[in-house]
Amino acid sequence: MEVLECRLEIDDLDGFVADLGELGDRHGVTIQAFDARYIAARQHLERAVAFADRAIDRGENVARDRAVEILLYAAGRRQIDRALAMGVDEGDNQAVVLVDGDSGDAEAAALEAVEALDAVVDREPTLETRDVETLCDFFEITDAERGATDASLSALVCERVALLEVEK
Numbered sequence: 001m002e003v004l005e006c007r008l009e010i011d012d013l014d015g016f017v018a019d020l021g022e023l024g025d026r027h028g029v030t031i032q033a034f035d036a037r038y039i040a041a042r043q044h045l046e047r048a049v050a051f052a053d054r055a056i057d058r059g060e061n062v063a064r065d066r067a068v069e070i071l072l073y074a075a076g077r078r079q080i081d082r083a084l085a086m087g088v089d090e091g092d093n094q095a096v097v098l099v100d101g102d103s104g105d106a107e108a109a110a111l112e113a114v115e116a117l118d119a120v121v122d123r124e125p126t127l128e129t130r131d132v133e134t135l136c137d138f139f140e141i142t143d144a145e146r147g148a149t150d151a152s153l154s155a156l157v158c159e160r161v162a163l164l165e166v167e168k
Contacts, residue, residue: 001045001046001049001098001099001100001107002098002099002100002107002108002110002111003042003045003096003097003098003099003127004095004096004097004099004111004114004115004120004123005036005095005096005123005124005125005126005127006095006096006097006115006120006121006122006123006124006126007092007093007094007095007120007121007122007124007126008033008088008092008093008095008119008120008121009091009092009093009119009121010088010089010090010091010093010119011090011119012090013088013089013090016033016088016117016119017033019117019119020032020033020067020097020114021067023110023113023114023117024067024099024110026110026113027101027106027107027109027110027113028101028102028103028106029099029100029101029106029107029110030066030067030070030098030099030100030101031067031097031098031099031110031114032067032070032071032074032097032098033087033088033095033096033097033098034071034074034086034087034088034095034096034097034098035085035086035087035088035089035093035094035095036093036094036095036096036126036127037094037131037134037135038074038075038085038086038134038135038138039074039086039096039126039127040130040135040153040154040157040158041127041154041157041158042127043154043158044074044154044157044158044161045070045074045096045098047073047158047161047162048070048071048073048074048161049070049073049098049100051073051161051162051164052066052069052070052072052073053066055069055073056069062078062080063080068080068083070098070100071083071084071086071087072164073161073164074086074161075138076139076157076160076161076163076164077164078164085138086138094124094126095126096126096127097111097114099111099114130153130154132153135153135157136153139156139157139160140160141153141156141157141160
């Protein structure tokens with residue numbers, strides 16, 4: 001799995017999503033773009049990929065598209081429309097673009113192609129700072145829950161990803 005932390009300026013969301021799909025098809029990888037405010041850490045995405053792949057292997061996936069299944073797990077939700085809130089939107093976005101496939105060479109080539117898209121304004125760290133309020137609201141992590149454990153916020157978010165598997 002490779003990630004591109006970047007700033008995107010998206011004029012046409014449907015066109016951008018289509019470009020990502022075409023690049024994924026061309027390189028034999030899955031590409032999904034996330035609003036960085038909803039990503040707790042790289043491990044958050046790694047767990048989402050692992051659980052999505054397991055669901056697909058077992059025939060328990062909700063979405064037909066692997067990228068959407070990864071999005072569902074990353075969001076900790078089974079409803080696609082609610083999970084889409086984690087995606088990027090038109091305008092300026094702090095983003096994390098996930099590229100995952102069977103070959104590191106294919107991932108690297110796809111990542112390079114993503115970086116060449118007009119929507120990618122600049123590479124910049126987006127996982128270093130977390131929007132705690134947004135993460136807690138989106139993943140329904142209460143102050144009481146945070147106070148009852150010494151687990152990090154990213155660990156609590158990863159727990160939500162894992163709980164989706166249990167709640168099926």
